[in-house]
Amino acid sequence: MSSEVEALGYIGLEVSDLAAWRVFAKEELGLQWVPRDDGTIDLRTDQYATRIRLHVGPRDDLAYAGWEVKDGAALAALAARLEGVGVTVDRADAAVAADRRVHSLIRFTDPEGNAHEAFFGPLQKTNDPFVSPTGTRFKTGRQGLGHLVLACRQKATMMEFFTETLGFRLSDHINTEVVPGRPIEISFLRCNGRHHSLALAPVPIPKKIVHLMVEVTTIDDVGRALDRCMKGGRHLTFTLGRHSNDEMLSFYPLTPSGFDVEYGWGGLEVDDESWHVLTHDTNSAWGHIYQRPPKPAKLESVA
Ligand SMILES: [Fe+2]
Known part of the structure; x- marks a missing residue:
C-alpha cells in the first residue's frame, strides 16, 4: 500500500x-x-x-x-x-x-x-543555523527527528492502525524481558530508512511515551553526553549498550518527566527492497542493563 x-x-x-x-x-x-x-x-x-x-x-x-x-x-x-x-x-x-x-x-x-x-512544509531556519550548546551534531534529515516508543494496551489494534492505515512497514519484533520478570513483544515500525520511527510496547505504565530516541553523528558524541549526564547525577534507566535489532549504541537517561530519552549512535539503515522481517529474543547484544529509578526522597520526620 x-x-x-x-x-x-x-x-x-x-x-x-x-x-x-x-x-x-x-x-x-x-x-x-x-x-x-x-x-x-x-x-x-x-x-x-x-x-x-x-x-x-x-x-x-x-x-x-x-x-x-x-x-x-x-x-x-x-x-x-x-x-x-x-x-x-x-x-x-x-x-x-x-x-x-x-x-x-x-x-x-x-x-x-x-x-x-x-x-x-516544515519551517527551515537557514538564517538562524542550529547551534548545539555542547557542539553536538544530530542525525536527522530524511530519517527525521528520531524514534518514538509508545506504550500500548491493545497492541494488535494499534499495529493494524499504524501499518494498514498509516502505512508503516514492520521491521521486526523483539520478544524480551526489558524489565526482568515481565516478558513482552515489542514491534518496530519504519517509514523511511531509519530502522524504526515508531515502536509499540505493551508495557503497563501510566504514560503514553516510553522513550524518545535522538541519534548523534559520532560515537564520541554519545560518550560525551554520557559523561555530562553522569557528572550531573542523572539516573540512567538503561546503561550504555547496543541494541540487537537496530544496532543502536545508546544509553537511556531518565528525563525530569519520568520517561526516558534514548541517546544513540550507529543506528541501522534499512533497505526496503532487501529487508525481511526478523525476530529477536533479546533487547540488546550487550549492555542496556536496567536500573530501577530512584525513589522520591522521604520527607524528614519532624520530632
Ligand atoms: Fe529506542
Missing part, C-alpha cells in the same frame, strides 16, 4: 519542571533551547525551527507526535484514508499551522487516544 508518512517530524511534550528540563535538554543532551513568547520551548536538533516542543503542564507525557509527509497532495490522501476508516480528522487552520511551524497540518488520534498530527 502507499504510505504518505515519511518521517517523525516533531513531537510535543507536556512537562511540569521547565527548569529541570533546561539543564537536561540543553546542558546534558546538547539540544538548542529556544524560548518562545508564549512560554513554550522549541528544542532544535537541526535546521528545522522546532523538533521537540515543551509545553508547561502537569502531565509529564507526550502531548502529540507530528508525522511529516511530502506535500499537500500527500496530506490530502492521508486525511482521506483516515476518514475512510472512520477516523475523525481535524484540518487545522493557518494559525495552528504557524504555531507548529509548518505549512499545513491535520490532527487525529490513534485507537488508544494518543494525539497525532501529520504535516508538510
Whole structure:
C-alpha cells in the first residue's frame, strides 16, 4: 500500500519542571533551547525551527507526535484514508499551522487516544543555523527527528492502525524481558530508512511515551553526553549498550518527566527492497542493563 508518512517530524511534550528540563535538554543532551513568547520551548536538533516542543503542564507525557509527509497532495490522501476508516480528522487552520511551524497540518488520534498530527512544509531556519550548546551534531534529515516508543494496551489494534492505515512497514519484533520478570513483544515500525520511527510496547505504565530516541553523528558524541549526564547525577534507566535489532549504541537517561530519552549512535539503515522481517529474543547484544529509578526522597520526620 502507499504510505504518505515519511518521517517523525516533531513531537510535543507536556512537562511540569521547565527548569529541570533546561539543564537536561540543553546542558546534558546538547539540544538548542529556544524560548518562545508564549512560554513554550522549541528544542532544535537541526535546521528545522522546532523538533521537540515543551509545553508547561502537569502531565509529564507526550502531548502529540507530528508525522511529516511530502506535500499537500500527500496530506490530502492521508486525511482521506483516515476518514475512510472512520477516523475523525481535524484540518487545522493557518494559525495552528504557524504555531507548529509548518505549512499545513491535520490532527487525529490513534485507537488508544494518543494525539497525532501529520504535516508538510516544515519551517527551515537557514538564517538562524542550529547551534548545539555542547557542539553536538544530530542525525536527522530524511530519517527525521528520531524514534518514538509508545506504550500500548491493545497492541494488535494499534499495529493494524499504524501499518494498514498509516502505512508503516514492520521491521521486526523483539520478544524480551526489558524489565526482568515481565516478558513482552515489542514491534518496530519504519517509514523511511531509519530502522524504526515508531515502536509499540505493551508495557503497563501510566504514560503514553516510553522513550524518545535522538541519534548523534559520532560515537564520541554519545560518550560525551554520557559523561555530562553522569557528572550531573542523572539516573540512567538503561546503561550504555547496543541494541540487537537496530544496532543502536545508546544509553537511556531518565528525563525530569519520568520517561526516558534514548541517546544513540550507529543506528541501522534499512533497505526496503532487501529487508525481511526478523525476530529477536533479546533487547540488546550487550549492555542496556536496567536500573530501577530512584525513589522520591522521604520527607524528614519532624520530632
Ligand atoms: Fe529506542
